Amino acid sequence: MNMRITGTGFLKQAEAAGRLRQVLPEACVLCDPEDTRPYECDGLSAYRALPGIVALPENEAQVCHVLRVCRELGVPVVARGAGTGLSGGALPLSDGVLLSLAKMKRILAVDPVARTARVQPGVRNLAITEAAAPYGLYYAPDPSSQIACSIGGNVAENAGGVHCLKYGLTVHNVMRVRAVTIDGEAVEFGSEALDAPGYDLLALVTGSEGMLAVTTEITVKLVPRPETAQVILAAFDDIERAGAAVAAMIAEGIIPAGLEMMDQAATRAVEEYVQAGYDLDAAALLLCESDGTPEEVGAEIARMTELLRREGAYDFRVSQSEAERLKFWSGRKAAFSAMGRISPDYYCMDGTIPRKRLAEMLRFIAAMEKKYGLRCPNVFHAGDGNLHPLILFDANDPDELRRTEAFAGEVLEKCIEVGGTVTGEHGVGIEKINQMCLQFSPAELEQFRAVKRAFDPKELLNPGKNIPTLHRCAEFGRMQVRGGNVPFPGLERF
Amino acid sequence: MSESLKSFADAIRTAAAGKRPLRLRGGGSKDFYGQVIAGEPLDTRGYAGVIAYEPTELVVTAKCGTALAGLESTLRENGQMLAFEPPHYAPPGEGGATVGGMLAAGLAGPRRASAGAVRDFVLGVTLMDARGETLRFGGTVMKNVAGYDLSRLMAGSMGTLGLVLDVSLKVLPLPAAEATLRFEMPEDKAIETLNRWAGRPLPISASAYTGGELHVRLSGAPPALDSARRRLGGERLDDEQARRFWSGIREHTDDFFRTESQLWRLSLPSATPPLGLQGAQLIEWGGALRWLATGADARTLREAARRAGGHATLFRGGTEEERRSAGVFHPLEPALAKLHRDLKASFDPEGIFNRGRMYPDF
Numbered sequence: 001m002n003m004r005i006t007g008t009g010f011l012k013q014a015e016a017a018g019r020l021r022q023v024l025p026e027a028c029v030l031c032d033p034e035d036t037r038p039y040e041c042d043g044l045s046a047y048r049a050l051p052g053i054v055a056l057p058e059n060e061a062q063v064c065h066v067l068r069v070c071r072e073l074g075v076p077v078v079a080r081g082a083g084t085g086l087s088g089g090a091l092p093l094s095d096g097v098l099l100s101l102a103k104m105k106r107i108l109a110v111d112p113v114a115r116t117a118r119v120q121p122g123v124r125n126l127a128i129t130e131a132a133a134p135y136g137l138y139y140a141p142d143p144s145s146q147i148a149c150s151i152g153g154n155v156a157e158n159a160g161g162v163h164c165l166k167y168g169l170t171v172h173n174v175m176r177v178r179a180v181t182i183d184g185e186a187v188e189f190g191s192e193a194l195d196a197p198g199y200d201l202l203a204l205v206t207g208s209e210g211m212l213a214v215t216t217e218i219t220v221k222l223v224p225r226p227e228t229a230q231v232i233l234a235a236f237d238d239i240e241r242a243g244a245a246v247a248a249m250i251a252e253g254i255i256p257a258g259l260e261m262m263d264q265a266a267t268r269a270v271e272e273y274v275q276a277g278y279d280l281d282a283a284a285l286l287l288c289e290s291d292g293t294p295e296e297v298g299a300e301i302a303r304m305t306e307l308l309r310r311e312g313a314y315d316f317r318v319s320q321s322e323a324e325r326l327k328f329w330s331g332r333k334a335a336f337s338a339m340g341r342i343s344p345d346y347y348c349m350d351g352t353i354p355r356k357r358l359a360e361m362l363r364f365i366a367a368m369e370k371k372y373g374l375r376c377p378n379v380f381h382a383g384d385g386n387l388h389p390l391i392l393f394d395a396n397d398p399d400e401l402r403r404t405e406a407f408a409g410e411v412l413e414k415c416i417e418v419g420g421t422v423t424g425e426h427g428v429g430i431e432k433i434n435q436m437c438l439q440f441s442p443a444e445l446e447q448f449r450a451v452k453r454a455f456d457p458k459e460l461l462n463p464g465k466n467i468p469t470l471h472r473c474a475e476f477g478r479m480q481v482r483g484g485n486v487p488f489p490g491l492e493r494f
Numbered sequence: 495m496s497e498s499l500k501s502f503a504d505a506i507r508t509a510a511a512g513k514r515p516l517r518l519r520g521g522g523s524k525d526f527y528g529q530v531i532a533g534e535p536l537d538t539r540g541y542a543g544v545i546a547y548e549p550t551e552l553v554v555t556a557k558c559g560t561a562l563a564g565l566e567s568t569l570r571e572n573g574q575m576l577a578f579e580p581p582h583y584a585p586p587g588e589g590g591a592t593v594g595g596m597l598a599a600g601l602a603g604p605r606r607a608s609a610g611a612v613r614d615f616v617l618g619v620t621l622m623d624a625r626g627e628t629l630r631f632g633g634t635v636m637k638n639v640a641g642y643d644l645s646r647l648m649a650g651s652m653g654t655l656g657l658v659l660d661v662s663l664k665v666l667p668l669p670a671a672e673a674t675l676r677f678e679m680p681e682d683k684a685i686e687t688l689n690r691w692a693g694r695p696l697p698i699s700a701s702a703y704t705g706g707e708l709h710v711r712l713s714g715a716p717p718a719l720d721s722a723r724r725r726l727g728g729e730r731l732d733d734e735q736a737r738r739f740w741s742g743i744r745e746h747t748d749d750f751f752r753t754e755s756q757l758w759r760l761s762l763p764s765a766t767p768p769l770g771l772q773g774a775q776l777i778e779w780g781g782a783l784r785w786l787a788t789g790a791d792a793r794t795l796r797e798a799a800r801r802a803g804g805h806a807t808l809f810r811g812g813t814e815e816e817r818r819s820a821g822v823f824h825p826l827e828p829a830l831a832k833l834h835r836d837l838k839a840s841f842d843p844e845g846i847f848n849r850g851r852m853y854p855d856f
Contacts, residue, residue, distance in 0.1 A: 113689050114765040137693065158639045169637065171646070172614050187829045193761040193804040194606060194782045195650075197824040198834055198852070200613050203646035207639045224695040251550040253573055253667035293695065295717030352635040354551050384636035424637035432640070439640055444629045448641050450840035455833065467641060 081153030087429030121152025158207030259383030351415030520592030558594030579603030600650025
């Protein structure tokens with residue numbers, strides 16, 4: 001899939017590199033394939049492209065310079081954080097600049113009184129929590145990749161985590177984003193107050209996959225670490241009953257700090273890997289966490305236990321220590337890496353559906369396993385209906401890859417059909433771009449593009465990601481049909 | 495398509511063809527907010543009702559003209575609420591606030607600092623655009639990152655981007671119990687105390703400070719409230735007194751808001767020390783929101799807010815001329831102002847929706 005840059009492309013690359021080096025140190029502009037190879041993909045490694053140039057700015061002024069050069073030369077530019085994204089949002093372009101924010105990784109300030117941290121985009125998610133810990137504070141969103149993923153990438157993807165039902169997504173926990181537009185100008189979205197004048201551009205740039213501006217500084221909200229937390233590990237002999245228990249919990253007025261489900265296939269894979277003490281005979285396991293003051297947690301755990309018993313859980317264990325709580329969680333947190341051990345490759349989906357459709361969705365996935373002859377363990381953020389079915393396959397077998405893609409496509413389309421979305425927290429990137437044609441009408445896609453052009457008229461920032469062109473949708477050949485109107489009748493069919 | 499939707503689409507297409515502005519309006523309870531504008535009124539109240547409400551999904555979808563009071567009572571019957579406590583500002587006997595107006599104004603009440611703002615609870619919208627076409631953004635699920643988040647963008651956009659036909663909102667369970675505590679202390683101490691408490695795991699859901707008195711509301715499970723009360727001290731208000739007090743803060747019916755002066759809203763980093771500005775002050779949101787009834791001039795107030803890292807809005811009062819010359823909303827930096835204009839044009843190229851309600855040039 002990689003292309004060697006030749007002819008006019010080569011001249012442009014040389015010119016761009018020369019211009020970048022006028023401001024960036026020599027070592028911060030990479031052109032040699034040997035140096036640029038590590039940037040050829042993000043966490044979605046099935047898609048690769050060697051970037052034309054890798055720029056590693058050390059400060060905001062250098063970011064401004066990179067963007068100005070790209071705009072002047074008409075070179076597309078893809079921003080990248082830690083490269084842990086799962087949707088190919090940071091997939092480079094062979095004729096473009098890959099703008100890595102990895103060198104901008106300083107925590108600029110932690111303010112324990114205002115409960116904020118001001119950080120550069122390359123700071124790791126977990127590093128913020130570590131810096132806030134001495135003050136009894138932490139940064140709430142905790143994606144599974146939090147050891148490695150960067151806060152800049154979290155903003156670009158509106159990352160979630162296992163505690164977002166109660167504590168919110170990135171968009172709920174970021175107060176201010178300073179970013180550079182394609183004009184090379186720094187602007188601020190949001191503020192360190194609780195709102196800012198004008199449109200809520202902070203909400204707009206959060207989750208915009210690096211297509212509107214490049215983040216250079218972020219102020220996040222820190223919240224007090226709960227005094228204590230306990231988790232219930234509940235076993236069900238029927239996965240649909242586990243799903244019903246989740247709905248019953250919400251109906252009861254309980255918002256657990258975390259509410260996660262794993263099916264038997266997932267449980268067995270992780271148990272072998274981390275020995276979390278999971279019941280291997282259970283059809284489904286629920287992890288149900290309560291946090292707060294000891295009195296609050298005691299009362300809530302009692303309510304939850306009673307409810308889970310009523311809803312048919314046949315076994316429960318309540319963590320009796322912090323070590324045990326972490327052990328119960330360890331399996332869930334290691335689910336993805338555990339799949340890597342039992343299968344050469346796995347493909348992680350990220351649809352969100354209304355909780356009440358969970359059982360239907362699980363039956364559908366089971367049917368797809370048979371249809372495509374592939375295994376698909378499930379882990380999901382049950383509390384907010386966000387599914388992560390993991391299709392196990394071998395990428396070296398072209399037919400397995402093809403079947404995996406078809407399998408995933410059907411599951412994503414089912415998510416849309418039941419009133420959900422193709423991506424809850426991993427982003428569209430390049431991976432789900434075709435399904436966007438099904439989730440949105442041509443007029444809606446056009447509005448997205450109009451918003452993009454308001455920020456980036458020449459469409460140089462991360463082009464080709466997130467929002468498909470109508471042409472691409474026509475090529476994909478399956479479009480949303482609402483009210484019997486065939487979309488873009490003027491376009492040639494493929 | 496319903497009659498109301500047809501009439502909305504007709505009104506929009508006619509306005510766009512003639513480049514004549516429309517003035518979107520629900521119950522008119524927030525007519526005072528924003529710049530005074532011209533334009534053919536488009537009344538949204540004919541398009542009303544809850545489209546879907548499933549308590550176990552924590553989501554409600556309501557049409558723009560739905561009465562906010564009715565929606566809130568439906569939620570209450572099911573033990574749930576709009577956690578951002580939107581103010582209605584509806585005087586008794588007049589048209590009540592609507593869901594569409596609530597979203598457009600984007601204002602949140604006392605629970606804001608602990609629970610979040612309107613935008614934090616928006617999950618999806620249906621928008622009628624400047625061509626009279628219906629567009630859907632977001633949805634009814636808690637997590638959704640497909641495409642740009644254009645639904646949250648509608649919160650606080652003052653109806654300038656299009657006509658929101660319906661909105662899906664995340665709802666939360668009502669707290670099991672609440673208790674309001676009263677303390678006496680000077681302003682600097684109150685700000686310092688509120689910020690210190692916010693850094694601890696305490697179930698504080700609202701705060702208000704004025705005239706030397708600090709009121710703090712606790713919400714949560716009874717055992718958590720008991721332990722917080724033991725830690726914080728203070729004098730507990732009886733429940734009816736507390737309810738009336740917070741309603742007065744939320745709806746601006748408290749004596750503080752009965753003022754002849756201009757009412758300014760200063761949104762600041764919560765730990766900002768006392769600003770020492772002229773006039774009477776009421777502090778909410780743990781120090782992050784400071785209402786000022788004042789005769790001070792706009793420039794002084796805006797400069798003070800800006801230096802502290804915040805912004806100032808001329809919320810109520812002032813003559814039309816004063817509101818125009820000072821600007822209701824804090825002026826934007828040039829690069830941001832340009833993004834606003836371009837964004838507005840991307841939704842509404844002819845400038846027909848509430849033109850000038852937020853800033854004069856769009």
